[in-house]
Amino acid sequence: MPSPLIERLGALCALPGPPGREGAVREAIARMLLPSADRLRQDAFGNLLAQQHASEGAPHLLLQCHMDEVGVVVTGVEPGGAVRFDKVGLLADSVFPGREIDLLADDGALHRGIVSIRGGHQQFLHGDDRPAPAQMWIEMGGMDGAAVRGLGIGPGTMGLFHSPFAALGGGAWKSKAVDNRSGCALCAEAFLNARPLGGRLRLTAAFCVQEEIGARGASVLNVTHTMGGKQPDLAIILDGVVGDGPEGTPDARGIRLGGGPSLRRYDHHPMNFLGYIVPPEATAWVKETAGRAGVPLQEHVMVGSFTDAATLSRSLPGGLVVIPLDLPRRFAHTPVEMFLEADLDAMSALVGALIRRVADGDFPAPGRDYKGRGQSAFG
Numbered sequence: 001m002p003s004p005l006i007e008r009l010g011a012l013c014a015l016p017g018p019p020g021r022e023g024a025v026r027e028a029i030a031r032m033l034l035p036s037a038d039r040l041r042q043d044a045f046g047n048l049l050a051q052q053h054a055s056e057g058a059p060h061l062l063l064q065c066h067m068d069e070v071g072v073v074v075t076g077v078e079p080g081g082a083v084r085f086d087k088v089g090l091l092a093d094s095v096f097p098g099r100e101i102d103l104l105a106d107d108g109a110l111h112r113g114i115v116s117i118r119g120g121h122q123q124f125l126h127g128d129d130r131p132a133p134a135q136m137w138i139e140m141g142g143m144d145g146a147a148v149r150g151l152g153i154g155p156g157t158m159g160l161f162h163s164p165f166a167a168l169g170g171g172a173w174k175s176k177a178v179d180n181r182s183g184c185a186l187c188a189e190a191f192l193n194a195r196p197l198g199g200r201l202r203l204t205a206a207f208c209v210q211e212e213i214g215a216r217g218a219s220v221l222n223v224t225h226t227m228g229g230k231q232p233d234l235a236i237i238l239d240g241v242v243g244d245g246p247e248g249t250p251d252a253r254g255i256r257l258g259g260g261p262s263l264r265r266y267d268h269h270p271m272n273f274l275g276y277i278v279p280p281e282a283t284a285w286v287k288e289t290a291g292r293a294g295v296p297l298q299e300h301v302m303v304g305s306f307t308d309a310a311t312l313s314r315s316l317p318g319g320l321v322v323i324p325l326d327l328p329r330r331f332a333h334t335p336v337e338m339f340l341e342a343d344l345d346a347m348s349a350l351v352g353a354l355i356r357r358v359a360d361g362d363f364p365a366p367g368r369d370y371k372g373r374g375q376s377a378f379g
Helices: 004-013 023-036 120-126 145-150 178-193 195-200 223-227 280-293 341-359
Strands: 039-042 048-052 060-066 071-077 083-088 100-104 110-115 158-161 172-175 202-208 234-242 262-268 275-277 298-303 322-329 337-340
Touching (some): 004 023, 004 172, 004 341, 023 039, 023 048, 048 223, 071 100, 071 145, 172 178, 178 195, 178 202, 178 234, 178 337, 195 341, 202 223, 262 280, 280 322, 280 341, 322 337
Parallel strands (some): 060 202, 060 234, 234 322, 262 298
Antiparallel strands (some): 039 048, 071 158, 100 158, 172 337, 262 275, 262 322
């Protein structure tokens, strides 16, 4: 029998949520959190924020994740019915041929298509030419262009992979959109479980939009303005990271499935310059907390990638200390992202332990006065 956390994750993965069209995911999360939230609202950009109030002077913790998933955007519909598309998010061309795609019309309806692929006989005779999206199209089952457009499909229509959430052997699960519905499920669970902390902790959970196209939702997040009260003292971001293949495979990065959640110490994308470096005090705090809780913890560096930490850390005046925790998964940004339930459970346990330490007032606060308020930092 699946655990409540797995059931929540499976339900979220099943929903459509490409960048800019996260509405179904947002509404589902809002229904989950409504009984435990003192305040629950959507900002103008589409981010969902939930808050539990606390007594005056209580620490303020922000939990954050993103709701969107990689996918496609329609660039045009040809008279013969071919739906032309391009990639949304960091996707390899090789993942597309033969894949089922659900196109999300403006009315919310999903329409199934198949990305063009050469037949096996043709590939055998002529070789696989590894087409780019410009050489592919989405086939809608023999409809002409007028019929396709009649479904509400046209330039700007977003699409997502069709790939049901399912159990594999050895405690593994696979689905599209594990990045980052896993973070959403963990964030929702932590928010619900934190209610007994009462007035000791002001907790805000933010479920952001459009991370896959440049961490845009997190860049405009203003918890203090949107939800009122004090600025967060600390933020924890829940996302995912590419995990190693089986021993001996060439894609090893040192992040093991089964090794528990991983602390992203450093990331940087050299093309758009998005990135984040975790302060040493925060790193030591997370490692100490994991040790106390008996939770396995990995550490990693990602060059060529980023998370919402890149923009969330500078979204508030004076900046914000952010701790990025990632769930290891294989086959990232494909329809079959795979993870181990044991890692998901370990990440849940670590987040719970971190929340309790913040409620106790035990958390890193790197800011300090050198002069002008109390004793100088130099004694």
